[in-house]
Amino acid sequence: MTGELSPIDKAKFVAAKRAAGLVEDGMRVGLGTGSTAAWLVRCLGEMVREEGLKFTAVPTSTRTAELAREVGIPVTSLDEAKWLDLTIDGADEFDRDLNLIKGGGGALLQEKIVATASDQMVVIADAGKEVENLGAFPLPVEVIPFGWQTSQALIEETLVSMDVLGRSASLRMNGDRAFMTDEGNHILDLHLHRIGNARQLALVINQIPGVVENGLFIDICDTVIIGYGDGNVEVRDINEGTVEREKLDFVETDNLFSDLSD
Template sequence: MNIEKRNAGYRAAESVEDGMVVGLGTGSTAKYAIKKIGERKKEEDLDIVGIPTSVETEKRAEKAGIDLVELDKADKIDLTIDGADEVDPEMNLIKGGGGALLREKIIAHNSSQYIVIVDASKMVDVLGESFDLPVEILSLWQEGTMDHLEKMGCKAQIRKENDAFYKTDNGNNIVDCKFGPIENPQELSRKLNSLPGVIEHGLFLDFADKIIIGNEKGFKEKF
């Protein structure tokens, strides 16, 4: 058990209220929030529904006893709780290490409140310091898209799993882009959004309402 991640996840789960539709994140920190939400649902008889950001999260939520609804059948998303790979001082994020960035961004965009849960190792001065930027691309123009990404100034590496191309839940490929420190994430986001072949990227800018940073003794919160 990772105490820091658990403390962040458990704290975020306290924000869930009766009657909510909750976006459920993917990854090693989000799993603690899902576990605690499931426990609260049972112990407090909460009427809550979850929207999973990945197949992995769907299975985890079902095991925790959380009722689920498909994204396009939900009238609202009151709250989403998710992790991040990096967080900068302006609460901008890099996400996508777990491969669920497209669904995660759709759910984040449609959420009334977005809480990010991390441990202190994910807090950085500048995005890109220690984590490559994941970019989800169409497989039919993989090489061409990678060439264009490298012309933007990165070293592009196609993600693999068990010696085969990694496939997202949506059937696409992911390129991990080493840009180094990203001094202007807004500009890079605009460039990536305009590139044919790019489906989505891991820059989550101006989404987070609150960051919960878990530590051994408890947590800190940043708004």
């Protein structure tokens, strides 16, 4: 299987495979949303079936919950679990301080709630997600549908005083309709190009009426596992200040992800 994957998909796979090894029996684990997180769910499902791994998952979206159940992972709610040992999720961008932009998959609200209700957050990503400054990827902001155009205007007005290069916001679409989150909200994508002060921007945006949450994850991620197309992985722990490198072998006959299309 892996021999047919693109280098980016190989990178996602090895990052997910390395992160799956962090999950231990009895853990309560948050499962992220997106293409890299989907590889993780498949890896964990294989460990449940073939190795007898026993843990409980709290998914961050409806589609992650559906995939987890499909591969045999027991699923519960955050209210039931109350607190998590670990959350593993992807990211659209991360910087040297492990600050993130998330929400490209539209699940930023649940992802942020689950991540902050965990002892540890681990991000899995291919090397292309690392940036010098956040902002090249559009920053998602979840807003309630009522008055969303007013919220958009207020956000764009606020951006004038922020340390960013771009100041436009667009409504995310799903075909010819506005994209809807699991909570029934809309997403505005902010085209900022570069964010000079992510912490300030996150705080200011969340004060705007109609804004539910933004996709800046500041001081939430503890570890990033970076995958490379040649099978190498790099594990950076910001709390310990450590960097570890290793290589994972591909299993060429494995068809675990043959039906995965994300």
